[in-house]
Amino acid sequence: YAKVLPIRSAKALSGKLAYLTNGNHANHADKIIEPAYCHRVQSGAEFLSKTVSTIRTLNARHKRGRKIKNLADEIIIRAPDFANLTAEERSTIVKSVIADVCDDSPCFAVWHLDKFNGSADLHILAANYVDVYPPKVRRSSKWNPIAITRASSDRVTDKINERRRLEGIPAVLTMQEVRRNRLKERGLSSLAEQLAQMLPFSAAD
Numbered sequence: 001y002a003k004v005l006p007i008r009s010a011k012a013l014s015g016k017l018a019y020l021t022n023g024n025h026a027n028h029a030d031k032i033i034e035p036a037y038c039h040r041v042q043s044g045a046e047f048l049s050k051t052v053s054t055i056r057t058l059n060a061r062h063k064r065g066r067k068i069k070n071l072a073d074e075i076i077i078r079a080p081d082f083a084n085l086t087a088e089e090r091s092t093i094v095k096s097v098i099a100d101v102c103d104d105s106p107c108f109a110v111w112h113l114d115k116f117n118g119s120a121d122l123h124i125l126a127a128n129y130v131d132v133y134p135p136k137v138r139r140s141s142k143w144n145p146i147a148i149t150r151a152s153s154d155r156v157t158d159k160i161n162e163r164r165r166l167e168g169i170p171a172v173l174t175m176q177e178v179r180r181n182r183l184k185e186r187g188l189s190s191l192a193e194q195l196a197q198m199l200p201f202s203a204a205d
Contacts (some may be wrong), residue, residue, distance in 0.1 A: 001076075001077070001078035001080070002149045003075075004073050004075050004145045004149060005073065005197040006073055006074075007073065007074060007175050008071065010072065012176070013048060013051065013072055017049065017125070017131060020036075020123050021036060021044065028183055030113060030114060030116060032112070033110060033111075033112060033113075034110065034112075036109060036192075037094050037109070039102075039106065039108075039110075045121075046107040047125065048107055050106055051127040054127070055071050058135065068137050070145070071127070073125075073145055073179050074124070074126075074195055075122075075123070075125075075126060075145065076122070077124075077149065078120070078121050078173065079119055079172060080119060080120040081117045081119045082117065082170070083172045085160075087175045091161070093131060093156050094122060096152060096155070097149065097152045097153060097156065098122065101149050102127075102138075102145075104132070105126050105127045105128070105130060105131055106126075106127040106131055108124070108125040109123065109124040109125070110122075126145075158174065
């Protein structure tokens with residue numbers, strides 16, 4: 001499971017940082033919140049100030065054309081139930097995904113571990129600019145963060161599973177395997193069969 005959500009205001013970004021690190025929030029009663037992992041910044045406060053100020057500077061510099069709407073993206077990756085990722089595996093995942101998706105941008109990442117079922121949610125806040133001098137917005141029709149995130153997640157999961165198999169530890173399901181299992185649970189072998197059931201007439205017609 002993986003998705004990418006845009007964050008469009010300084011208030012929303014500040015609130016998201018506070019929420020992700022708040023172990024006392026009602027939504028986190030069943031979660032263990034790990035210490036944050038910072039990339040190209042030293043803290044959440046620096047991530048917030050650097051991201052907001054840089055995007056504002058970029059917008060002020062561009063007199064023409066579209067203004068930058070997104071300050072950052074929230075990348076969410078969920079390890080399935082009973083994955084029981086080790087600390088080393090979690091570190092490998094967060095570093096690999098950042099390297100593949102947003103290595104040249106400041107990032108703030110937090111793991112939320114479920115206390116009961118062995119699942120885990122990785123939240124990565126990635127600033128919407130490339131951290132070079134002078135900084136530039138990450139705007140490219142070729143950059144598809146959700147596709148890159150899913151591919152990266154499956155790739156690092158495969159590496160973890162290779163090691164787990166050698167050690168006799170149950171493998172972690174990749175997103176492709178999760179989707180296949182869901183189709184099997186519905187008695188379907190492919191997406192085509194799933195879509196066929198939704199048609200008001202038979203495929204032959």
